[in-house]
Structure formats: C-alpha cells, structure tokens
Amino acid sequence: MPAHISIRKACKSFGSFEALRNVSLDIEKGEFLTFLGPSGSGKSTLLNAIAGFEPLSSGAILKNGEDIGATPADRRNFGMVFQGYALFPHLTVVENIGFSLRVRKVARTEVEGRVARMVDLVGLRGHEHKRPSALSGGQQQRVALARALVFEPELLLLDEPLSALDKNLREQLQDELVDIHRKTGTTFLFVTHDQMEAMAMSDRIAIFDRGRIVQLDRPNVLYDEPNSRFVAEFLGTMNTLPVSRQRAVAGELHAHVGEFGVRAMLPDAEQLAGKPAVLAIRPEKLTLCRERPKADYNLLPMTIDGVIFQGGTTIVKGSAPEGASLTLTTARDALGNPPSRGEQLWVRWGHLDGRVLAG
C-alpha cells in the first residue's frame, strides 16, 4: 500500500541557491511529523511545495500513490496554519473559520454546525463575532487552527505557528496542539526551528541542514543516537571532545583526550576507519566531583569558567585538556556548595554515555 504522502527526490533552486537537494520521505497517516532545522535549511520550502504554493524544480509529491505536483493549492485539500496566522482581517472569527466551507458552497446550516463544533474544540466560545485584531496572539492562533481544520483536510501543515508567542503561552499551546492532534487524528506536518518544541510534540522529527534531511527518527533516538555532529549540536547542547590515538577494540572506541583515556561504544568501526573522531557527551550525562574519582577512564579535570543559575538546574561551564570547553548541567545542590569560578574539579561519565561522531 502506498504511503499517505510521499516526497520523491525533491529538488528546488532559486537562481543559484539550492533550497532542496534530493529530498525523499514518507509521511504516515495520522502521525505528528516535524521538520526541524535552522533558517534557510529548506524546511519551509518543502512545506510550501507540499501546500502547492511553489512548484518543485524536479521530483514528485505523491498522495496515496498519486502525483499531485500539478494540482493547484485550492484543490489539494491540505489545511495550513501560517506563521503570523494570516487571518482575514475583514472577517469575524466565525466567518474566518467558515471561509473554506463557503467557497465549497456547503449549505448554510451545515456551515454553522461545523464552525460551532470547531469553536468548541479550540475553546473560543464567546469570541465568535470578534475581528482578529480584537484577539490576543493565543486566540488568533486558535482561530487559525480551527480555520485550517474545519474542512477536514487530509493533512495539516503548520509553519512555525508558535514562534510569535511568549514562552508560557507557547508551552500551553504546545499541549493544546498535541491534544487536538489526538482528538482529530489528522496528519500534522509541523515546521519549526525550536528544538524543544519539536521534541515535546512530535512522533517523528526530520532534521534539515542545507537543503537535505540529515536524520529522520523519533525524538529520543535523535537525541540519544545522533548520526552527525550537526544533529547532536542542533538538538540541545552537546560537548564534543577531540580525541587522539583512537583504536577500535571489540565494538568499543579506545582513545585519549590529552593524557586521559576515554572509551565509548562503537558499533560500526568501518564508519570511522582513518577519519578523525570526536567524543560527544550530553551536559546532563557529566557528573562533577571534588575528589578524583576511582576510575581508569572517562574522567577529566576541569577548571570552572562560569556558573549560570537557571532555577531548577545550574549550568556549569569550564575548560578541559586539549582546549576543550565543557558545559554540564547539575541539580542545584548536587555538590553541596556550588562550584566557583577558577575552581579545579573532576568530571566523569559512564561509558554508555559518550557517542563517537565523525569530526
């Protein structure tokens, strides 16, 4: 059976700039898939191509196995929530939501019923006859969502819909979006440059870099098993240590950072043959100690450069041998009294915590 939506070898160039380079992926029915990447990485270009706003330079977009490349935007039956919402300023909330039904010449009583159900779903009772300019950012966002869902699209496209909102509201709307996804069962395709947002909401994430999808997987796999330095550093903070004297020993990497031995799992020794490697460790996997721990490897001395209070956690920055800078997060009271600038401490980590990436 063909996939719900399939992208085959999509390429798009604007003049000499290649916005998409040979991108292929399958979107499964009912999933919450996120395109994540820095600005200019091609994620919005692909979204616009799927919506039908910009034709691809080459490649195909298939819906249930059928090429929809030539179908105009108004015949694709995909909903879209725009960055900045693009609500019609001259229409009220219910007129905005009912717009797609009116252009489809749906009977008036049915329009009213379906719009009312949407108003309830997104919690906008009492605001039905306001104009968008009289609504707060969060309410406008809900109108945009209702407007895009009312005609029961097969796919909902969301282009950075939360980026204009402040932090607390953004987190609240993330929960609401996930909830609406669950209730409607519609396939959601979400575009963002915010990695926390992506991880909190998505079933799967496609990470874009310079026009390519570099990795596509579930959030926890991307976070724990990034396949490249780019993915590792883009998703959260990653410490990277340059290693020397590297050897593959029975599925493990043995190497050195300055004088200190390090070890990590290395399932595919081929992948590194001859190439320089870095050891990548997440800040929360590092443990700070005042005394030198009793361990032969995976420990480094560290001079504290700064301590940043963040409420629930504290971020400690410091320098390690070979000019590596380290960032680690600890609970506030993990060390008794917090470390101070200039103090010499030890960090250690477990040998499942480090990951070997091509430098």
Place this chain on the structure above:
Amino acid sequence: MQRAIKHPDPRPRAESNIVPMAGSDPVRHPNSVAAEVRNLRKTYNAGTPHAHEALKDVDLSIRANEFFTLLGPSGCGKTTLLRILGGFEMLTSGTCRIFGEDVSRLPPEARPVNTVFQQYALFPHMTVRRNIAFGLEMLGKPRAEVESTVERMLDLVHMTDYADRRPDTMSGGQRQRVALARALAPQPKLLLLDEPLSALDLKLRQKMRLELKSLQRETGITFIFVTHDQEEALAMSDRVAVISNGHLQQVGTPEDIYEQPQSRFVADFIGESNLIEAKVAGVTGGEASLDIEGFGKVHAPVAERVEDGQKVWLSIRPERLVLGSGDGQERAKVTDRTYLGNAVEYHLHVGEHALTARSPRGGLRGRQDFAPGDVVSVGFEPGSIKVLLS
C-alpha cells in the same frame, strides 16, 4: 578576579597609570545608589475614559555596579519604568534620582544614561566606527580621544574587523555588539537595556548572555536590563525585580526569587511551579501542618503568622517531586509524558489536583521511567514546599 576598589571619582582613569584590561576601566561607585525611584506613578491618558495606570507606587533602589533586571510579562510596566529612567517618558508623580540627582525634569540627553534599544536603532547611513563615535562627538570630545575610545570599544565587543562596514551588512549578533559599543562609548554611569536579546535566535541569545555579563563585569557600569525571559534574568543578574500589573512584586537575587517566592505570581512566573490549595491544620514552632484535599497532610516551614483553617497555597517545583513505584503508596495517575531531551516531564492527577513533575535523564544513576496510565507514588524532597499566603 578581585579588583582594587578605587576612590569614587567617576573617572578614575585620569591620573591612573594602571593599564586597563580590555576596554575601559571599571567605573566604581562603592556603596552608592545608582538609581532610585520613590512613590513612582505613571498614568497614561489620565482623566480620560482610557486612563491606564502603567506603574502604581513603585519604590526601588538600584546599587552602583550591579547588573539589575526588571522582569515581567509584556505590558507589566517594566519598559515604562526603563523609559522613565532614560527620560523618554515623563513620570506622573513621585521622584526619580540617578546618582543622587533628581532627574525627573531632565531631557534624555542631559542624563548620565545611555540606552540599548530592542531593535538596536543603529544609524543605517553610518559605518560601525561612525555609529560608535556619534555619542562622543555629541559630547564635543576632542578628535584624538574619540578615535582612541572607539578603538577600545571595537576591541571590547570584538568588532574591530567590521569597523568600516554598514549595519545592514551584518548579522543580528554583530549589530547587537555595535549597539552595545555605541551605548558604552560615552562612558555612561548607567546603561539601560530594553530587551536587547529578544531579536536573536536561541543559541546566539545564550552566547550573548555570557558576553553581556562579562562586559558588565569588565566595565563596572551599572546595567539595568529589561526582559520578559525569566531564564535570561536568572542567568545574568545580580538582582532581579519582578513586576506585574504595574506593581513591584519582589526584589532579590536570582536564588532568592526562585527559592523564596513571596507570591503565587512570582512562583509561577519564575520557572514552573505546582500551586496547590491547602488549609492550615495546626502550627508548631515555625512549622505548619497543611491539609491538601484528596491527598492528605504535609508539613512545611512558615515564615509569616498563619491561623488554623486559613487557606494558603503550596508551591512545589516540578524537579522536586519524586515519583516512585512499588512502595504501596501509589495514588497519582500519569496522564501524559513529554520528552524534553535532557529531561522527561510527567503530568499527573492526584485526586482533583493536576501536577507536573520533571525528572532529569542521565547522570550515572538510572531513573525509573513511567508511561501514561501508570499509577505512581508522589513524594516531596525535604524543604521543597513553600507556603504562600497570596
């Protein structure tokens, strides 16, 4: 790194033969007050039906050489306060002093204050160098001094290589640095910063936090920083003032504000908090016994006088809830689990109460993981419950 405290002359460079580090010499004003507002009120459209009280009776004193942050949601009055300090807005009543001098009636250019604006407001028709020199030229400084100060400023913000570029050819972070250099060049006693990082993306914002903090430490100039981002405020500030609805809610060090919130607003706005309604069921010594409906009794220290039967709120941080299973005390149901990369967040239902718990992943110890539908026990780390009366 400790610096010797010098005599309180505002321009200690004059006779000093100490070679300055990078940038200008710190301007030290030991034990003095940089800015002070008393009974400050600001009402927009006073006397009309659209009257809006932006600031209501604010008393605040900001010490010299400190990194002070005004924190609050948008529309809370923090920017109005900053504008009143900068002279861009007239106060309605009260006093506003800067280094002891009443500045309430002074125009912006007559105050020893400079401002970094949200959108930088660099002059687009001038090079970086000319932008930075502008303030010094307006003060009528001799040419040689202008040139040497501009060079020092360029060096301080690491922009020497860009000195002859125009602002529109630079990235957001670079413009930000130029805006800082331009504001610091005339050696103001006080620098006002109006959400200067909000236009930058996350990674750059985190980097600029450290740079701003070290710039403040190096120059010794008093910074008053306005933001709605509590993480930013906690990370950089010596002290923070939390403002909501034109009222000053609480002033203190970041640790104070986070650990000892005085109100539900502060507890909820700074970080995340579980706020639970409870009734006082007896006080012994400094400790109260508190009854949570549908959960049972907990004990927590109380600083203020409370009476039996009084309604209070308990604030508990999500990271200080301890979830477990297999101890026979399971009564919370996991309704949702959100993956955050370096942590997992659980939404729980205990009776009528909805709670959020956050459990860090990683470190050397294993952590239990739970799925929606699991029934777990909930415990509080000792000292984690804060009793709030309002």
Place this chain on the structure above:
Amino acid sequence: MFGKSRLGGFLAGASGLFLLLPLVAVIPFSFTAKRFLSMPDGEYSLRHYVAIFDPDTWLASIGTSTLVALLSSVIATALAAAFGIGIWLRRPASGRFLIGLVLLPIIVPPVTSAVALYFLLAQIGLLDTVPGLVLSHVVMIVPFAVIAILGALSRLDRNLELAARNLGASQMQSIIMVILPNIRFGLFAAWFVSLVMSWEESSVTLFVSGVNVITLPKRIWDNLRLDLDPAVAAISVIMILATTLVILLRKSET
C-alpha cells in the same frame, strides 16, 4: 517617544502657514462690489456668489466637471486595481519596468501628453466630446490611482492570498473575497485622488475640449484671460470651503 517635541511643532506649524497664505488671500477678493477682480474698498457684496448659479455658464460647467470626474475616477480606479492586483499576484520579473511605464504620464510634461491626446482624439472623432475628455482624464490620472493601490497592496500580508487558496478558494474567489475587501481603503483613496485630479485637470482639457464641452477649470481660465470676473474668486472660496469640510469630516471619522 520623546513626548511632545517643541521644535517639531514649530517646523510643522510654520510650513503649514506658508502653504495656506495664498489660499486665504483670495477670500477678500470674492466679496468685492466691483465688476472686476479687486480688493473690496469698504464696499462688500455677495453678487459674485449669486452669479455662480447661472445655469448657462458656471452651473453648466460644474455639471460637466462633475460628470467627467465621476466617470473618469471610477474607470481609473478599476484599471489601477486590475493592474495593481495583477502585478501583486504574478510578481513578474519585469514588474518594476511595468510600473515605471504606467507612471510615465506623471513624468512626461502635460503639454506633451495633451498634444498626443489631441491627435489621437482627432483621429477617432472624439475631440471636444465628453467621452473624449473622460478618456484623456483617465490617461492622466491612472498613475495616481496606481500609486495609491500599490501602496495598499504593499501593506497586505501575502499569506492572506495563500491562506485563501489553501482553504479552497479559486484565484477569482480569493481576489473578490479576500484581496479587494482588505485594500478597500486603498481603493477609496485611489478613487478620491482620481476624482480630485480630474476635477481640477486643466492642461489637457484646454487642448482636447473648449467649445461644446467646458469644464469648470476651463471656464475659470477663460474668465481670467478675458474679463477678470470676481466670480472666479467666489468659486475658489467655495472650493476651499468644500475641501476643508471634506478633510474635517474624514478626520472626525477616524
């Protein structure tokens, strides 16, 4: 942001006064009791205001001007809207060139346009007719309507059109249901500017009409040249008053 700037207030006031002076100066002339254009020397009269209501001269010209202005402003607005929306939707690579071309009548000296229109109208037999005059006015005022409409379109969020298309509206539906309602103030401004421009158009009008069809500016022109009739001052005062009234009304609306 700086509260009330005194220097700013002075600059605006002084230049405003300078612009208003010549308009105010015409007022006393209209109340003269003499038969020719002069300052009243102690004797005031309203006879020149009465003269305006002569159905064969002044009133006829006011009627002609009104008809021509209404027709040409509506046609110009429709053409400008079609051009502006077309450019806005298509965004052709030659967009700037096309806009430059449409704005050309502003830059070309009016006399040149007048000569060209004279020969065109003579060719098709519309010289000194209302349709011919309307055609000439449309050519002269379309650029100003285009400027007003392009201004409104440049403030319109492009995503609105994409959103309409995405919600199932065809191109035509999205123009009628979304674009036009959202540039309605621009359309009104374009129409209003066209109306005023046509009402006061004189250079081309002098060339392509004047015997059968006499607009108000043409009649003022003739009067000034031939007999310095103070009715010219009276009609000027009425037009200044009408304009002031319109501006005040629009201000109280917003």
